Amino acid sequence: MGKAEIITIGDELLIGQVVDTNSAWMAEQLLEVGISLYQITSVHDDAAHIRQAIDEALHRSDIVITTGGLGPTKDDITKAVLCDYFHTNLVPNAEVEAHIHDLYQDRPEVLNRLTATQWMVPANCKVLPNRVGSAPIMWWTMDGGRWTMHNAQLFCLPGVPYEMEIAMREQVLPAIYTLTAKRSDIRQRSGQNRTLLVSGIPESALAIHLEEWENALPENLHLAYLPKDGTIRLRIDALDAEAALEDKFEELKTLVREWLVIDEDKPLELVLGERLKAMGRTIATAESCTGGRLAALLNKHAGSSEWYMGSVVAYDNRIKEEVLGVPASVLNTVGAVSEETVRAMAEGVRTLMHTDYAIATSGIAGPSGGTKDKPVGTVWIACATPEGTFAECYHLGRLREQITLRACTKALIMLIKKL
Secondary structure: OEEEEEEEEOHHHHOOOOOOOHHHHHHHHHHHOOEEEEEEEEEOOOHHHHHHHHHHHHHHOOEEEEEOOOOOOOOOOHHHHHHHHOOOOEEEOHHHHHHHHHHOOOOHHHOOOOHHHHHEEEOOOEEEOOOOOOOOEEEEEOOOOOOEOOEOEEEEEOOOHHHHHHHHHHHHHHHHHHHHHOOOOOOOOOOOEEEEEEEOOOHHHHHHHHHHHHHOOOOOEEEEEEEEOOEEEEEEEEOOOOOOHHHHHHHHHHHOOOOEEEOOOOOHHHHHHHHHHHHOOOEEEEEOOOOOHHHHHHOOOOOHHHOEEEEEEOOOHHHHHHOOOOOHHHHHHOOOOOHHHHHHHHHHHHHHHOOOEEEEEEEOOOOOOOOOOOOOOEEEEEEEEOOEEEEEEEEOOOOHHHHHHHHHHHHHHHHHHHO
């Protein structure tokens, strides 16, 4: 199986101003075409640093992908470094120029002397189209396009995440797949790992529960624990094609059935949406402590308008009462963070939005506001359904960010399990 490296370029990544989300996404996509990621390197906007990183990666790995540094400003120096590295110079590319003029035909002010530098590309690279941006995708192959373990391929992509993702899907991954298909020993990634998601058990307790089974796994199978936001993904990796992956995955599902949420590696909000769509049902949300994060998750994926109707962010008690119909007597007696309140919120937004299902959250995200009876991290979540309303209380930590993320996860899991 081929080996890849990713080099992310930009000072902003190294000072924490921008978080590198590109690399994790690219790693997942590379696995789908049978390419394992060997190393991720982040470098400054410094010519010597960029050149050294590219040189080392090309000598180590079969595929090297860089992101960033392809813009028109002085700090974007990747193209110049590549020209120096490959002993070439920049030349105008008519296709890129025509694309940029078409891209900005409604914004003539963007077409200036700096934009014109975007259609200048190294003379000895292959240029791939960037459908949604002005920075061209550049590809160097060391051996005439033939895939060998000793001659690496270099792809240079823009760093803007949505541009990078489209470039990967439409240009780079098809090129890599074509290259890997020429090797008889390349395995398709399908079936080389399986993932499930559990919730409701600590990681350490889960490891003890699975200890005997895990110790008995064949050497060509490996179990990984991936905790996040109150859940744990369990992934079995098969190290060769002969591994009895499916049999062991079925055994694992049986062992964790009590805590099992889903038996695939897919975002929870997408799982919920797919189930609602298949049922022809709809959902709405009412949020207090999660402040709209649950709504953002539910409308994140294309097609969510078919099943997600809307949200009320009822942070203040007046909104809970006047918009969602939570009785003042409930708010005055048991308070906003209570079973009675979230039940009323869920039922109120379900009625308001005319949906089949609804989820409501109310809690104390901190750092202040906690009491002895309701400490910071206390969150009530309710689901209103055609069969009735149910609610659960959770204690989700002490940090505000942690609490709100975990609350969204718990809310999704509650309804997924119900469905």
